[in-house]
Amino acid sequence: MENFSPDVLISEEEIALRIDALAKAISDDFAGQELVVVCVLKGAFMFCSDLIKKIELPINLEFIQVSSYGDGTTSSGSIELKLDLTGSIAGKNVLMVEDIVDTGLTIKSLFEIMELRKPKSLKLASLLFKPDRNVHKMPIDYLGFEIEDKFVIGYGLDYAGRYRELPYVGVLNAGN
Numbered sequence: 001m002e003n004f005s006p007d008v009l010i011s012e013e014e015i016a017l018r019i020d021a022l023a024k025a026i027s028d029d030f031a032g033q034e035l036v037v038v039c040v041l042k043g044a045f046m047f048c049s050d051l052i053k054k055i056e057l058p059i060n061l062e063f064i065q066v067s068s069y070g071d072g073t074t075s076s077g078s079i080e081l082k083l084d085l086t087g088s089i090a091g092k093n094v095l096m097v098e099d100i101v102d103t104g105l106t107i108k109s110l111f112e113i114m115e116l117r118k119p120k121s122l123k124l125a126s127l128l129f130k131p132d133r134n135v136h137k138m139p140i141d142y143l144g145f146e147i148e149d150k151f152v153i154g155y156g157l158d159y160a161g162r163y164r165e166l167p168y169v170g171v172l173n174a175g176n
């Protein structure tokens, strides 16, 4: 993998523009209310960070972590809760923030866990969506970009723990 180099798929500027639009929609939809934003670690950390800076609402930020892909590029078929919320979400407006919805297994499982806790509302923001591999049809209320079935890295997304720090979404290509 040392011979792979990232190519830009979605630029920093495109991401910033899209986040402005998503944040405006979220701010309008929840106007006058408070929002619990749940950042799904680790992949959504950069998206969530940039998104909440633009949302004009009082926000309570929480983190959750589940295992999904391990160090490879194929889904394991089940998820494990590794880090849970610190506070109750009962009766609250909750926005889950994901990096990417692929098969939909991760977000479907997370929604099942969250629903049991009786939030007032439960919505999903995802930076990316891969329709080609989607099995569990979860509605994405606030979607950044629909992309082809390629393994993407950067802007929070990793390959074997690397590339999360890139400011753009990229694809790994055989380098020189």
Ligand code: 5GP
Pocket: 043, 068, 069, 075, 098, 099, 100, 101, 102, 103, 104, 105, 106, 107, 150, 151, 152, 153, 157, 158, 159
């Ligand atoms: P799903 O459960 O929807 O199949 O997969 C969701 C999770 O798989 C994401 O949160 C992410 O961690 C990982 N994933 C899916 N596609 C990609 C990809 O193209 N690149 C990276 N880095 N992770 C992915």
